[in-house]
Amino acid sequence: MNEGLIEFKPVDNKGLGRNAPSAFERTYKAEITSIHQLTPMENLYRMQLIDTAERKGFSFEPGQFVMLELPGIGEAPFSITSSPLRHGDIELCIRKAGNLTNFLSRVGRGTRVGIRGPLGAGFPMEKMHGQDILLIAGGLGLAPLRACISYAQDNRSRFNNVDIIYGAKEPSQFLFTYQYDWWRADDIGLHITVEKPDASWKGPVGMTTNILEQILSSRGSSFHENTYAIVCGPPVMFKFVCSMLTQKNLPMQKMFVSLERRMHCGMGKCCRCNVGSTYTCLKGPVFDYWTVMNLKEAI
């Protein structure tokens, strides 16, 4: 053997930042510490990074997501729904949709899962300090919004009016009902509406846009100068909501939406999440509405 013509160059495996190659498959091990059924379709999972230093070092912005991995079952993106103050002791609100999510609904406390992240760009909450915020959610869209609500509670004095407009198909589908009084106690306006009421429902019936219209008409014509809007929900919903807000002169750059796309890496490599030529996992999932309008095939 004629050894050593070429030297082997191993990949540098140090560093944690997004510029380090080793960040790519870096998985934190976490343990599910509680599971709480919210509706027949959605559970709230609380999971804690096992390593204390990693847990403390895990910091994120509302709107960011993680890749949750169950070895041998699969990996998928989920928005973090807990308060950023809780660091690596996170909550995910997960709907049963397929392989991984159904399997997850059958595991118990103490199950060890893998977490990659936090990934993507979140809502620029600091930019909104001093202003009114409108949080508008449809269905499961409340999951990422709940992190914003927590942020608003944790920093209540930094915002003026905070209002949540939340719509569901049926009353039985409302998520986090046990927190509504607590939100209201923190001087957050909560307005919920359903499309299909049942016998017990006493609240408003209709789309989130109806309630939005009422709120806006009570705010006066210059509301757009001191308001930011955050919209999460199915594409049809944010299209209607955002066009109503645009009509009322709210600048597109003061509206934020979170886009859902298929994601297999969360790191700008698999191309599954591309909208036009933009990687939703890197530049998003949160975008301002102006950017969304300018992305080919976004809505």
Add this chain to the structure above:
Amino acid sequence: MLFRVIAREELKRLFGFLVSAHTVVGPVKAGRDRTGLPLYAFEEVERFEDLSLDYAMTKIPAKRFFLPYREDMAVFEMRKDDWEKKVDYNMGRPRIFFGMHPCDINALNRLDKVLMGETYPMPYYIAKRRNTVIIGIDCTPRPCCFCRSMGADTALHGFDMFLTDIGERYFAEILSDTAFTFLKKISATEPSGEDHVLYKKAAAARNERFVTHVDTTDLMKILDMEFQSDVWKQWGDKCLSCGACSNVCPTCYCYGVEETVDLKLTTARKTKMLYSCNVIDFAEVAGGHNFRPERHIRLKYRYYHKHRGFVEAYEESLCVGCGRCGESCLSGITVPEVIASIRGAL
């Protein structure tokens, strides 16, 4: 740049040295197509005689040695209530690529921009890229080649040594110290004035053989203007959504991930598989919503990513104009024709 001239026999000796110490991959004849023409493939090679250095083009690009079609990203050791994740970049030894054409080298250079860029560089690719020594070789353009139009007909970097056949000898450009060290093993001389003349003649003769051209002037803007054009629908009606084009494309890198467990439930694997944006479920999400449900929308997206999105991000197209996708498409969809039709020239 350093130039040397290597006689054919000396190149054979060089190959001998390299193959005695390392794995060497190069172009070989792999069979014949239905018209009787030879088919080429990149394979591990042991004997110089098996190399086809004058090969036309391989069906499958060099990509699979850098981005394997199937690759384990991690293996999990499963224990009763716990697991251990082991990540391996699947490249333990250096490798030598002997005889890569400029389009394939340029394809790697363009992939480098995404896969070795600033944000989340991909270690699986990096490990293979930096441990592969590349000896490039010039080619004879075929009718389907339009690399010239895509600025990919010459490789300026991304290789260690590049050979041009100038008759009895090879004219070699040396780009790395590694390649320079190789040449110490054999006799390689400084090129003479006559060699320079021969090189320039060879290059000019090659230039004349490019017959297919794609007009890329203002293409980014035109693609934006024609986003809603009916022309896409016409191509979409022909497309079979088979994904062959991505399979043979040297720059298609998108993938899907799958996890599996062995029967004894002791190990699990996370496997990455190259995918194609032309396949129906590429952009389908939970709840069954498909962001690109129709064939023409998917086909259009493939063109937008190559010829618009990548240009916006990196100032050059992701397509190197190798012509492979058009050659492999059962519906005869080729890049030059699609682009011409979007420009309104067909």
